[in-house]
Amino acid sequence: MDGAWWPSSCDAAAELPGLIAAVDRLLGRVTLRIGLHGDVWQNIPRRIPARGRQVRIGWFRHTDPRVITLSFAAGEPVVLLIVPSGTAAGAAEATLKLTAQDIGGMSIDAILTLAHLPADPAPRATADGSARWEDEGGSIIGQAARPSTGRPTTSE
Incomplete structure (x- = not known):
């Protein structure tokens, strides 16, 4: 983990240029x-214009939904922990400060636990409206389901 990012929304087209x-x-x-998890983001374009170039956006379902990866022409990619847009300011700021420190070797779950955020990825709503954990398939009881974004939309 190289740092953290706290976007204002789940709209990739709106958030990624900044x-x-x-x-x-x-x-x-x-x-x-940029590589991101396709079920976490809405309105995912294939490319984002940036300073005289087009940044390619790849969406995947096998990556950790809590991170985003930025790749460059040279050097190692940068992996950022995504602080969910609806996170309370205090918890989000704690996460940002924590990841600005030397966190080498810490797992995502450990970072989120220290920042007092849930360590598990957000549940997704299924077709029948019930919530399920992406990695387990079990029901979530007592939590509001986040609507599934389905297949990413693209705009070029």
């Missing part, structure tokens, strides 16, 4: 590709 610009500026590198 992330790309900030990472390019802060690291002095040029983001070429």
Whole structure:
């Protein structure tokens, strides 16, 4: 984990341009590709325009839904923990501060536990309206289900 990001929404087309610009500026590198979990985001474009180039967006279902990966022409990719957009400010800020420290070797679950955030990925709603954990298939009792985004939408 190289840091954290707290987007304002789950709308990839709206949120990714700001992330790309900030990472390019802060690291002095040029983001070429972003990988994210396809079920967590809405309105996922195939490409995002950024400073004279198109950043390719790849969506996957086999990656951890709690992270986003930015790749560059040279060097290691950057992996950011995603602080869910609906997170309370105090918990989100704690997560951002924690990931700004040396967290080498800490698991995502450990980071989220220290920041007082749920360690499990958010449940998704199934076709029948019940919530299920993505990795287990078990029901969630007593929690509101997050609507499934289904297949990502694209715009070019």
